[in-house]
Amino acid sequence: MAQANAPSALGTPSTANPVLATDSKYSRGARRKRRRNLVILLSVVVLIVGSLFLWRYLSSYESTDDAQVDVHLYPVSARISGYVVKVNVNDNQWVEKGDVLVEIDPRDYEVAVNRAQADLANAEATARSLNITVPITSVNTTSQLQFTASGVEDAHAAVSAAEKQLTAAHEQVEAAEANDVKAQDDLHRYKLLVERREVSQQIYDQALATAKSSTATVAAAQASESAAQQFVQEAQSRLTQATANHEYAQTGPQQVASTRARALSAVADVQQKRAALAQAELNLGYTKIIAPVSGEVTKTVVVGLNVQPGQQMLTVVPLQDVWITANFKETQMEHMRPGQRVRIHVDLSGRDYKGQVDSIAGATGPLFSVLPPENATGNYVKIVQRIPVKIVLDSGENRDLQLRPGMSVEPKVYLR
Secondary structure: OHHHHHHHHHHOHHHHOHHHHHHHHHHHHHHHHHHHHHHHHHHHHHHHHHHHHHHHHHOOEEEOOOEEEEOOOEEEEOOOOEEEEEEOOOOOOEEOOOOEEEEEOOHHHHHHHHHHHHHHHHHHHHHHHHHHHHHHHHHHHHHHHHHHHHHHHHHHHHHHHHHHHHHHHHHHHHHHHHHHHHHHHHHHHHHHHHHOOOOOHHHHHHHHHHHHHHHHHHHHHHHHHHHHHHHHHHHHHHHHHHHHHHHHHOOHHHHHHHHHHHHHHHHHHHHHHHHHHHHHHHHHHOOEEEOOOOEEEEEOOOOOOEEOOOOEEEEEEOHHHOEEEEEEEHHHOOOOOOOOEEEEEEOOOOOEEEEEEEEEOOOOHHHHOOOOOOOOOOOOOOOOOEEEEEEEEOOOOOOOOOOOOOOEEEEEEEOO
16 A cells, blocks of 8 residues: 555645645746736837837937929020020020020121220320320410510500600600791791892792791601601500400410310210220120020020010029928927938939038018918917928039929938
């Protein structure tokens, strides 16, 4: 019996020892529970860590689908009026800065240049002539003023001399008249005496001859006086003329100033004609329409069109200078700064481009519109606004010029 019960006690402890069997089951359940709790704890930790990394990743950038490729379009317009004789480009053709795009008939403007050159040459000749005349006029005026002053002095001297001669002639007349009176009286007395035969006929004849001579002397003296008076009048006339000449000569400085003013006016006229020539040459140059920048061309001009100043003929799109305009919500702008890295996804090609934030607009997008919205005070509804952000591409990113203005893109700005 003892041998029969021994194997049973060793092989089946549960039947042999129920307490030990119960403890074993309890320990296995506890281990399974600990393992389950450990798995749950590890899962929670992994979930927290993953959520933390996911949150950090999602908060490390801001993105928007309200973005497009942008560029400055260069409209090319005519600066003069004329007839288009040649168009050197086709639609969507690449041109370099300085290429001749359109040619306007230059013949009218060549004629204008020739006329302006002739006007300038004429004005320069006139200016040179007047500049030579100024010193000549100045010297002549000085000489004439001195000459007329001397002429006035000579005329005064001539008048004085003529008046003295007139005085002497008048005295001679008076003396001749006195002698004539004496001679006539003597003749009258001798006539009475000869009639009474108190004197000889010879004495009477001498008295008669003397009387006639004195009468002739009076006439001669009177004639001399008349001539002296004429000399005085002529001298006074010459004095008047000399005085007038001197007064006219005194206007010489004003004449010099007038000549100098005409010379200055001629110089100004030269400058005006030179400016007119420069404008004519500019207009002639404007007959060739030049590309302001390198880029692709869109044209609206054809040969035979008569264009007017300001009329747009072409548009140049500088594809090498494009940028991205992204409109972010204002709630996305808290940590956005210039210089942050950006990755741009292009919808058309699926390609990604690298860039950086260049600048942030000074106002929200609606304020730049022609009719900005205005919130009413009675039924105001808050709307999240969008602020334009300019994003520039890194050097060499758009080397193949595949980005076109207006294309939709999705930029992702990395804040950290």
